[in-house]
Amino acid sequence: MKAIKILSLTLFSLFIIGCSISEEITFNADGSINYSYLIDGSNFMEMASDQDKKNHDDKENHDTIMSLVGFFEERKDSISMLSPEFQEKLTALKPFILKVHDDGKKEFFVQLLGDFPNSTSLNSALSASSALSESGYRYDFTEMLEFLENTSYDWNGKELKKTFVIPENIKNDSAVQERLLMFTGGKYRVKYHFPKKVKKVSDPSAMLSQDGKSVIVEYDISKYLTSSEKNNLIIELED
Numbered sequence: 001m002k003a004i005k006i007l008s009l010t011l012f013s014l015f016i017i018g019c020s021i022s023e024e025i026t027f028n029a030d031g032s033i034n035y036s037y038l039i040d041g042s043n044f045m046e047m048a049s050d051q052d053k054k055n056h057d058d059k060e061n062h063d064t065i066m067s068l069v070g071f072f073e074e075r076k077d078s079i080s081m082l083s084p085e086f087q088e089k090l091t092a093l094k095p096f097i098l099k100v101h102d103d104g105k106k107e108f109f110v111q112l113l114g115d116f117p118n119s120t121s122l123n124s125a126l127s128a129s130s131a132l133s134e135s136g137y138r139y140d141f142t143e144m145l146e147f148l149e150n151t152s153y154d155w156n157g158k159e160l161k162k163t164f165v166i167p168e169n170i171k172n173d174s175a176v177q178e179r180l181l182m183f184t185g186g187k188y189r190v191k192y193h194f195p196k197k198v199k200k201v202s203d204p205s206a207m208l209s210q211d212g213k214s215v216i217v218e219y220d221i222s223k224y225l226t227s228s229e230k231n232n233l234i235i236e237l238e239d
Contacts (some may be wrong), residue, residue: 001162006233019040019041019182019183019186019190019221020039020040020187020188020221021037021038021039021040021183021186021187021188021189021221022036022037022038022040022189022190022191022229023036023037023038023188023189023190023191024036024165024190024191024192024193025153025190025191025192025193026192026193027155027157027160027192027193027194027195028157028195029157029195029196030119031117031118031119031155031156031157032088032115032116032117033112033115033116033119033122033153033155034115034116035112035113035114035115035116035122036111036112036113037111037112037145037148038109038110038111038112039109039110039111039145040108040109041109041110041182042106042107042108042109043110044217048132051189053176062100062101062102063099063100063101063102064098064099064100064101065097065098065099066097066098066099067097068093068094068095068096068097068098068132069094071098072090072094073236086131088128089127089128089131090128090131092121092124092125092127092128093125093128093131093132095114095115095119095121096112096113096114097113097114098110098112098113098114098132099111099113108182110130110145111127112148116130117193118155119152119153119154119155121152123152123153126148126149126151126152127149127152128149129145129148129149130145130149132145147225150164150165150166151163151164151172151190152165157195158236158237159234159235159237160192160194160233160234160235161233161234162232162233162234163230163232164224164227164231164232166225166226167225180222180226181226182238183221183222183225184221184222185222186221187219187220187221188213188220188221188225189217189218189219189220190216190217190219190220191214191215191216192214192215192217192235193213193214194213194214194215194235194237195213195237196209196213196234196237196238197212197213197235197237197238198212198213198214198215198236199233199236199237199238199239200235200236201215201233201234201236202232202233202234202235203217203233205217205218206233215235217232217233217239220228
């Protein structure tokens with residue numbers, strides 16, 4: 001009975017306060033892209049029990065900034081034994097820098113940063129994102145980066161098309177469903193910067209910055225991760 005009560009309280013907490021995601025991308029006139037994707041799990045730290053916090057009293061801050069190029073170089077011998085297809089995925093991930101912050105009490109986030117010459121390069125990295133947790137690097141929440149695999153961008157310097165597609169088997173994957181629960185009640189905030197003023201945005205809920213060069217959109221994260229067409233976005237710039 002006690003175990004059931006604890007489980008119920010845990011699930012209740014998940015439904016009240018979830019993780020949030022912040023995505024900030026700069027689309028440059030030459031087609032290059034500066035990318036940032038952050039999963040913030042600090043709300044879970046705030047919801048921790050007094051006993052959990054006591055257990056963390058002696059825990060030091062854990063901050064990691066890691067270039068994936070360096071990480072894969074350290075493991076090049078073991079990586080060379082992997083399939084060619086998996087090695088290709090890891091190569092696509094190399095532009096990324098991974099940042100993890102965990103103070104053991106109130107703050108926790110995982111962030112992916114990267115500079116890409118074009119949207120094709122970015123899409124290749126996003127489509128390979130789940131390979132990070134499969135490559136030997138594991139830290140809390142890195143498996144949740146797999147949701148990035150469903151997103152692609154088409155940027156030609158004048159127009160942005162964002163496409164988000166949910167695979168049909170996501171409904172039958174219990175592990176994915178378990179991770180989705182952690183986002184219930186959270187927000188997905190996107191902010192896209194452009195070299196010129198924005199002429200048109202397909203999403204009527206989008207907001208423009210004061211200078212007209214940035215688009216801000218906020219979604220209910222659990223709905224975003226389980227929907228497709230309504231999360232697609234087209235942004236046209238002025239001539």
